[in-house]
Amino acid sequence: MxxxxxxxxxxxxxxxxxxxxxxxxxxxxxxxxxxxxxxxxxxxxxxxxxxxxxxxxxxxxxxxxxxxxxxxxxxxxxxxxxxxxxxxxxxxxxxxxxxxxxxxxxxxxxxxGHPWLRPARFHESYRKGTDIWPGLPQELFRIEGGEAHEVAVGPIHAGVIEPGHFRFQCHGEKVFHLEISLGYQHRGIEKTLFGGPHKRTAYQMEALAGDTTIGHFLAYCQAMEALQGVKVPPRAHALRAVGLELERLANHTGDLGALGGDVGYLPTSSYCGRIRGDFLNMTALICGSRLGRGFISPRGVRFDLDTPERLEKLCQALARAEKDSNTAIQLLWDSPTVMNRFENTGRVSKETCLALGLVGPTARACGALRDIRHDFPLGHYQTAKFPTEPRHESMTGDVAARALVRWHEMHDSLRFLQELLPNLPAGGIASSATKAAPPLRPNSLVVSLVEGWRGEICHTAITDAKGHFSRYKVVDPSFHNWIALGMALRNQEISDFPLCNKSFNLSYCGFDL
Amino acid sequence: MLKILAARLQQGFRTVDYPEEAPVIPDRLRGLPVIREEQCRKGCQACIEICPTNAIIRDNDLQIDLGRCIFCGACAEACPVKAINFSNDPCLAVSKREDLIIGKSGIKLATEPEQQIFGRSLQFRQVSSGGCNGCEVDINVLTTIVFDLSRFGIKIVASPRHSDGLIITGPITRNMKSATLETFEAVPTPRLVVAVGACAISGGIFRDQTEQNNGITGLLPVDLFIPGCPPHPITILDGLLRLIGRVNS
Incomplete structure (x- = not known):
């Protein structure tokens, strides 16, 4: 090019x-x-x-x-x-x-010429009177035929889970096609960002997807720091990486447990439910919030591992959680009934993955090596090379591969934290610039990428002549990956849907914004 | 089999003893705010100006509306005289919307309803209606072995028909409003509504955006308000236990 x-x-x-x-x-x-x-x-x-x-x-x-x-x-x-x-x-x-x-x-x-032009989130156009679907709602894809039938699931699901609508086209138990229709969580976040940042903007950026608080807010902070010309001290970069990896560990642990639960294997599911909380509590130990709300700021971080006791407590909790998660998750791989259900279920081929532009562990489970920490590192990841070995190349793209990738990534993150925590850079935790936020540089563009636990988070900020956002675009990894769930379900039994769904565990609110 | 037993031994017993014993709460948790009215400087607007959700009210007294507060702590940081501080007290659930507006005298926590109909068995259906999944995360953990909600007879069930009430999160988005209200209609009477999180109570950080309805408060009668963004799991557990009279103090 x-x-x-x-x-x-x-x-x-x-x-x-x-x-x-x-x-x-x-x-x-x-x-x-x-x-x-x-x-x-x-x-x-x-x-x-x-x-x-x-x-x-x-x-x-x-x-x-x-x-x-x-x-x-x-x-x-x-x-x-x-x-x-x-x-x-x-x-x-x-x-x-x-x-x-x-x-x-x-x-x-x-x-x-778009082959399937339906609304993404069901809201009005930003430009009044220009809606191209005046007669909402739109029909979903349907297979006709005497023996074909359809199953509708959602928006109200069975568990404590966000709303979305799934429409299966089936022949007996076999799924021919799954269409996913979202938008129920649409809160209008992008629309409010025109002319921003506003007083609430930072807080909304923390709530783009609650389970990815640190990932999304870090992407926002990186964009703001570029626009404001703020330099973040090394210690703050390191603490941000601690937050991001703890977020990854918590979610991967929870999902591996839930995968066990979805095939009726309760030991791993009940242990991991708890261990996930242990990781969340480590984040709370640092900043008071289990999800990392208020941990970082567009100048650095707001909370330090200030005392040796706090650091020691964190290291001990991490060591214990490592031991606990090792035994709990190892049970999955040792159990033939579990592996039998994971293997060859919900397969997404590498060709499909590349064609659809999938990201994160989902892509890596298909053998596509994409990781922002490795490819476009920023902050602490620039100095400390993240241990992302190209060992996932033979990944098979099924539930087993997605589970295994998460497991590998947990090990990477644990090792990374164990090396980092005793060697945190000294110094301040926030830029010493004046407390009032510097104005944003006008007529500029910033692309900010973060490897969240689900994959690539991409924020693009564009400022106008006055230094306000003329556009702030958020792409959650789920935006790329929801279609992969549909592809994974093709020619699968409908009863495997919960298992396949959990192996991706995509965000509804991150998509809906 | 032996491996499972070995793992079981290694994991041990890890359920918290709440409410019999005080829970272990992180020292930096931003819980119940403490207001020292006498220190507040006349004419100073620092906290009001910085609050992202307009949760601070300054008529005669300095008050915080916990239904709007997202516990970000910006007011405490902005206050030049430390008239607002966030303690790490996680108990925040109240029975009436107005009880969420707290001043120097503190908070009036929820008490058992006078007519208790759901003593030892209480089933909830959870509805996320524009929630960011933060509140959902901290509700979900109540069913893990750490909090073990079912030992109190409280369960989160799949169908509204099997439930005694709804736990609602999120500001009630326009696209979820009818599904949320229909789910409520599907719950047999008598039924309860629990609003969890600033969004469900007031719209939170999305308040007054056209795509949502400023929470459930204006749409359905609410029996228990659990503020936070998101509330700590102990805050939610404490609230639910107050509803069945297991916690009173």
């Missing part, structure tokens, strides 16, 4: 908006097609309104694409401008499918 007509960016680096070229659509299209052919993938693709336009309706829409290439370790941003329609990329490049549905819903423009 030639670098003439797009612009390379760094994770957490700032770019003047004028350095990002705006291509004619045909050029833009050709660049994207060429790039994806050369193994670039889509991190984010979204619309924003052109600035200084008096008449909001009917004005052109700017489309921005953020692409990544792990092999070259490069991020690129490209933009173009469209009117009311643009030719859809989805048929040629399936990983655009949900981004185009989102753009259509948010801005009332039509990606022409």
């Amino acid at each position: 030639s670098s003439v007509k797009h612009c390379f960016v760094q994770n957490g680096g700032i770019k003047a908006l004028s350095d990002v070229p705006c291509l004619a659509f045909s050029e833009f299209q050709q660049y994207i097609l060429d790039a994806v052919a050369q193994e670039w993938r889509v991190c984010s693709f979204f619309g924003m309104e052109m600035e200084n336009a008096d008449n909001r309706t009917g004005q052109p829409l700017r489309l921005i694409a953020v692409l990544a290439n792990e092999a070259e370790k490069r991020l690129a941003v490209m933009t173009t401008q469209i009117e009311k329609h643009f030719p859809s990329f989805t048929t040629a490049i399936p990983q655009f499918h949900m981004f185009e549905r989102e753009i259509a819903e948010q801005w009332g423009v039509t990606p022409v």
